[in-house]
Amino acid sequence: MKRTLTNPALQIGLAAILGVVVGLIVGDWAVNLKFIGDLFIRLIQMAIVPLVMSSVIVATGSMTGSGMGRLAFRTFKWMIGFSIVAAILAWGISVVIQPGAGIDFSAGVDASLQESVGEPVGWQETLLNFVSTNIFAAMSTATMVPIIIFSLLFGLALNAYVTKTGNRLVLDFFDQLQQIVLTMIRFVMIIAPIGVFCLLANLAGTVGFSVVTSALKYLGATLLGVLIITVLFLLVVGLRTGLNLAKLPAKLGDQTMIAITTTSSAVTYPTVLRTAIEKVGVSQPIANFTLSVGLTMGSYGAVLNYMIVVMFLAQSGDITLDFGTIALGMALAILLNMGTITVPGGFPVVAMFLATSLGLPFEAVGLLIAVDWFAGIFRTFLNVNGDTFVAMLVANAGDELDRDVYDGRKSVTADDPDLEDLTEQFEKADAAD
Structure with a gap:
């Protein structure tokens, strides 16, 4: 019981419920608690710039040329394609459902962001402003x-420098900087229940029920998107492979249960690998490559959820x-999904990153943090099963999908994965979950 009560997600959830109840009871007085919630948001916000810079530099500076070729092309094609579909679908669902429309902060946009949400400019000037x-002024x-x-x-130039000289001093500096900033964010997240309580009390007191x-509506939009993307995956897999999809739910049952109960792609990975090889019939080489790449690039649920977050904050x-x-x-x-721009530290950092990047109000972020455990269940469900679907598509294209295994006429045993080699991918996958 004591261990359960110390679970951060449970603490934040309880704090959110208590905050809503208190806010509804005390009404406008709850605005006095707003500054504490704002302080929590600012503590996260101040870490965004060094975290993003160090994460991008380390990600690009550490890239190698391994994993290229036809297998990589097929894998990336499906992963990027479904990520684009997820982003577009999230926009469409948000336009229809309007998940953020019930909370109006039209007069509460952060003053420092007013310029970024000003008059629209031409596309040439928009692109020019990207550079x-x-x-230091941008920072x-x-x-x-x-x-x-x-x-x-900078990361690409650093990558070329490290490749040429073998000197990793600067790369190691940014890697260590990233870890230090992450530790700082972990310190901040200790007070997350207090921050969320105050944010939600203020929201409930000023906005109401x-x-x-x-x-x-936010959770419903995310769940609806996950269900639609899952159906699309199944349609594509069925049309491409010609397999009997009625057998698939039972095969994916174990990994699905682990995914939704742990909300961790990293924890689920060994089960996903065994399922793909032993139950679905994906060859070991295809499964090893595609599923490991999927840990960082196959977070379709994350793409869907992040775009809904953008629309929620705007609305x-x-x-x-x-x-x-x-x-x-x-x-x-x-890009967050692909691992090119990895923002570790969990959903609060991602939400603040998106708000800061697009000039959106921060006030409703606390509500998103409060219900993120439920959104995490939806994200992880799609992240995990989507990787299996992509592995099936890639294996089918290379004639490495064993239909006898899929139909139960043949048994194979998967080799145990070397989990230590996937530590970095696990960390990035859990950040997306």
């Missing part, structure tokens, strides 16, 4: 896209996003 003439105002562009170029309906601030901002939001959601 800053002074990276001081948390203008994220120029920071990302600079970090990508629509806080609850907005949370339900909560009564902000109408233009086509360029919507496209940028989709690109950021997909």
